[in-house]
Amino acid sequence: MRPYRVSEILVGILILRVWSVCLLVPPLFFSLTRPYLSDMLFPFIQQASMVDWSRYLESLCQKYAQWWQVYTITDVVGKQQAHSQPAPLLFDFGLMVQTLERDKPEAGRGEQKIERLGVLEGLHKYAPEHVLLVGRPGSGKSTALLRLLLEEAEQGKLSKIPVLVELRYYQTSVLDLIRDFCQRHRLWLESAAIEQLLFHRKLLLLVDGINELPSDEARRDLQAFRNKYQDTPMIFTTRDLGVGGDLDITKKLEMQPLTEVQTQQFICKYLPEQGEQLLKQLGPRLRELGQTPLLLMMLCSVFAENHNQVPANLGSVFRQFTQIYDNKLKQDIPASRQSRRWWHRLLQHLAWVMSRGESLKEMQVAIPKRQAEDLLTEFLQGKVAHPEDCALCWLEDLLKYHLIEISAGDKIEFRHQLIQEYYTAESLLKLLPSLSDEELKREYLNYLKWTEPLVLMLELVDNQGQAVRMVKLALEVDLLLGARLAGAVKLKWQEQTVSLVAGLEIPQLFKIWLLGLTKSEGTISILNQALQDQDDDLRWSAAWALGQIGSEAAMSVLIQALEHEHYPVRRRAVYSLIEIGLAEEVLGNMPNNVAVETSILALQYQDSFVRESAAWALCNLAKSPAVEALILALEHQYFSVGWKAARVLGNIGNGEVIERLIKLLKNQKFVTANGGSRLYYSIEALQTIQERCQYYNPTQLNPSPPMQIPPQQQSPQKQYSPSNFERDQVFISYSHKDKVWLEELQTMLKPLMRNNPIFWDDTKIKAGAKWRAEITKALAAAKVAILMVSPNFLASDFIAKQELPPLLKAAEQEGLTIIWICLRACLYEESEIENYQAAHDISQPLNTLADGERDLVLREICQKIKAAAV
Numbered sequence: 001m002r003p004y005r006v007s008e009i010l011v012g013i014l015i016l017r018v019w020s021v022c023l024l025v026p027p028l029f030f031s032l033t034r035p036y037l038s039d040m041l042f043p044f045i046q047q048a049s050m051v052d053w054s055r056y057l058e059s060l061c062q063k064y065a066q067w068w069q070v071y072t073i074t075d076v077v078g079k080q081q082a083h084s085q086p087a088p089l090l091f092d093f094g095l096m097v098q099t100l101e102r103d104k105p106e107a108g109r110g111e112q113k114i115e116r117l118g119v120l121e122g123l124h125k126y127a128p129e130h131v132l133l134v135g136r137p138g139s140g141k142s143t144a145l146l147r148l149l150l151e152e153a154e155q156g157k158l159s160k161i162p163v164l165v166e167l168r169y170y171q172t173s174v175l176d177l178i179r180d181f182c183q184r185h186r187l188w189l190e191s192a193a194i195e196q197l198l199f200h201r202k203l204l205l206l207v208d209g210i211n212e213l214p215s216d217e218a219r220r221d222l223q224a225f226r227n228k229y230q231d232t233p234m235i236f237t238t239r240d241l242g243v244g245g246d247l248d249i250t251k252k253l254e255m256q257p258l259t260e261v262q263t264q265q266f267i268c269k270y271l272p273e274q275g276e277q278l279l280k281q282l283g284p285r286l287r288e289l290g291q292t293p294l295l296l297m298m299l300c301s302v303f304a305e306n307h308n309q310v311p312a313n314l315g316s317v318f319r320q321f322t323q324i325y326d327n328k329l330k331q332d333i334p335a336s337r338q339s340r341r342w343w344h345r346l347l348q349h350l351a352w353v354m355s356r357g358e359s360l361k362e363m364q365v366a367i368p369k370r371q372a373e374d375l376l377t378e379f380l381q382g383k384v385a386h387p388e389d390c391a392l393c394w395l396e397d398l399l400k401y402h403l404i405e406i407s408a409g410d411k412i413e414f415r416h417q418l419i420q421e422y423y424t425a426e427s428l429l430k431l432l433p434s435l436s437d438e439e440l441k442r443e444y445l446n447y448l449k450w451t452e453p454l455v456l457m458l459e460l461v462d463n464q465g466q467a468v469r470m471v472k473l474a475l476e477v478d479l480l481l482g483a484r485l486a487g488a489v490k491l492k493w494q495e496q497t498v499s500l501v502a503g504l505e506i507p508q509l510f511k512i513w514l515l516g517l518t519k520s521e522g523t524i525s526i527l528n529q530a531l532q533d534q535d536d537d538l539r540w541s542a543a544w545a546l547g548q549i550g551s552e553a554a555m556s557v558l559i560q561a562l563e564h565e566h567y568p569v570r571r572r573a574v575y576s577l578i579e580i581g582l583a584e585e586v587l588g589n590m591p592n593n594v595a596v597e598t599s600i601l602a603l604q605y606q607d608s609f610v611r612e613s614a615a616w617a618l619c620n621l622a623k624s625p626a627v628e629a630l631i632l633a634l635e636h637q638y639f640s641v642g643w644k645a646a647r648v649l650g651n652i653g654n655g656e657v658i659e660r661l662i663k664l665l666k667n668q669k670f671v672t673a674n675g676g677s678r679l680y681y682s683i684e685a686l687q688t689i690q691e692r693c694q695y696y697n698p699t700q701l702n703p704s705p706p707m708q709i710p711p712q713q714q715s716p717q718k719q720y721s722p723s724n725f726e727r728d729q730v731f732i733s734y735s736h737k738d739k740v741w742l743e744e745l746q747t748m749l750k751p752l753m754r755n756n757p758i759f760w761d762d763t764k765i766k767a768g769a770k771w772r773a774e775i776t777k778a779l780a781a782a783k784v785a786i787l788m789v790s791p792n793f794l795a796s797d798f799i800a801k802q803e804l805p806p807l808l809k810a811a812e813q814e815g816l817t818i819i820w821i822c823l824r825a826c827l828y829e830e831s832e833i834e835n836y837q838a839a840h841d842i843s844q845p846l847n848t849l850a851d852g853e854r855d856l857v858l859r860e861i862c863q864k865i866k867a868a869a870v
Helices: 006-021 026-049 054-070 119-129 141-155 174-184 191-199 216-228 260-270 275-289 293-305 314-332 337-356 369-380 387-401 417-434 437-443 448-460 464-477 479-486 491-502 508-518 521-530 536-549 552-561 567-579 583-588 592-602 608-621 624-634 639-652 655-665 668-693 736-755 771-780 791-795 797-813 851-869
Strands: 096-099 116-118 131-134 161-166 203-208 234-238 251-255 404-407 411-414 729-733 782-789 817-822
Touching: 054 141, 054 161, 096 119, 116 119, 119 131, 119 141, 119 234, 119 251, 131 141, 141 161, 141 203, 141 234, 161 174, 174 191, 174 203, 174 216, 260 275, 260 293, 275 293, 293 314, 314 337, 314 417, 314 448, 337 369, 337 387, 337 417, 337 448, 369 387, 369 411, 387 404, 411 417, 417 448, 417 464, 437 464, 448 464, 448 479, 464 479, 464 491, 479 491, 479 508, 491 508, 491 521, 508 521, 508 536, 521 536, 521 552, 536 552, 536 567, 552 567, 639 668, 655 668, 729 771, 729 797, 736 782, 736 791, 736 851, 771 782, 771 797, 782 791, 782 797, 782 851, 791 797, 797 817, 817 851
Parallel strands: 131 234, 131 251, 161 203, 203 234, 729 782, 782 817
Antiparallel strands: 096 116, 096 251, 404 411
């Protein structure tokens, strides 16, 4: 192929850009430009559209299927796994994510809407609009991407090809990272071909580690890349929204800590003989030490090798884990004694230099192997003979046997960033006495990258003076950092460090929030006093802070708060208890009637996790008072409460429920109330039970008299009136005969609908779904109702009897906003719609307007819809 002149290349690029947007006369245009395209640029387009992906997908399957079976953080060359059974796979335990709307709780405010999903389910759902997966170190973010990568490769679907983009290896551009990953898996693509694939939305990008980007310039490049290819599905991960930012990604999912049940399953599978003993020793500390799969694996490993003793804190877990690992390596591998004697110090030095990075704000998680050799050579100068030879040899030993590895681009990294941070903490601990106050505040306490090493270091500090000094200095730099470090010192000194936070001259509400951040039991007496304060926000915040602590003593105070005279405190106490995974335990230990009432209250929360936990707890109670209360809740004036009660009744699924529901369905007043919503709720619950139990009428299977509830246990009918139930949808009501108008409105709304999946009309009902139930659910969730009024709309019996009554009632009693549009001249004044303000001048129905005028009116209507939906 002959070389091309720059002018030819520029002409070719210009033709390609014009050609890509030319839609009017493509045959003629293509025939004129084909000589340039076929000779220069057409090969790139052909490469992008005719790639043979089979070898690439096969390579992914071979690498990651094998990795998934054998990988643990402690694997070494030539060493067999220590356990007879493989360690538990992370996704065997149902790891969850939840949507993250705000970074900080707002004291005294109602809970925000939170959606909880399985990890992979959430990533699949939101990848098309770009999603950021946030989680603490070791929570499973990177593992989630690898699992998704493997599943997509195994399915072999060519509509979306998965590509892992590891930002820790960033050097020049994101495109180069994509190209390098493909090349490592037997696929060679030019940058132009990759751009074509991105342009045509053929790739699914799994972008790991925003917080690991090496510079601000790299972050700007990633931001520009994301903006350029907005239509390409992308999943990003980061450990901290404060490090590296969020790239303006709206949808965020947060990795959730393992629940108590998941933790118990993990421990008992990892330690089948010692698991129960470990759980007993942990007690309330289970939440502190077992929040992530990685930490839990290390804890199990330490417990098994440490005479069945639980370490004092997380820093001790890391120290004992690495010490046990060092001792095992001394027995199992053929390395020289001198080499092994230096390993710990070499790893500390590598971690220290990498954490310092090339700037005050950035840390490195991967460095070139040659740089690591030079660092160790310099470190060993004057300490050993032949430092260069020792550095080269011992580094190879570490790569084979220890907690660092060689990765893409011949770079060295620790097997997990947490391990790097632990070794950095050990280096900091040695330096601490020699660092001045100003030096600590200027270079360490002032930068986010040092926070995790500082926390681990304080857990290892044995000098009370040094520990208190660090907390004092941190409070001078940043109150949030100081509060966190106050709870990281050893337990015997926390009374003193917590008093530093309690003594701050700041607003009491902020102080309560800071005390919650310490997660220290030393704050419980202060928080208990705040629960009795006259200020509503202060009481609410105190209940929130107790939930952050989550210890046995804090839970005891929260349980007492369930009987607080003020409803917001009771509500927040329920939320805090359920939030830390104690729904069944807490409610199960209450008197049954109190448990049922508490759970019914929780069903009305705006936070979907709390509602689901309360529903689950009620299912486990499954006793007559619970059933009775739920039956009463079916008749509740608010749709969202009745719908949730129906779901719970369906999940309880026993004969008593069936009999009660059948009896209610025979009651004319019950069936026709609330526009028939009770009918739909009850039928849905009944069908759920029948599908689960595989029968219709229990009396035909095992005739028996209905269960009698003793008079003293019967619950009087109560009207539960939640202060904030969930209404966050925009419900569009229209006649199917006016579908063309619905499509026009949807077209104008599209920029809003694309980023806000809150708009609902009956075209959203999936095939096979129970359409009446779906409509009923949507009505219960409506915050704004758009009525597309026409003669067809007013003539529809279904709209008049099923949709309008609940919407109009919610507008009157619950603040729902009615926005109605006049499509055609009609007798709207003969309906209740006349009482509501139209969204435009109804003297000019939309069908009377010219195209340009109609677009202007629709634009104005959509702006009103947006304002009402916020």
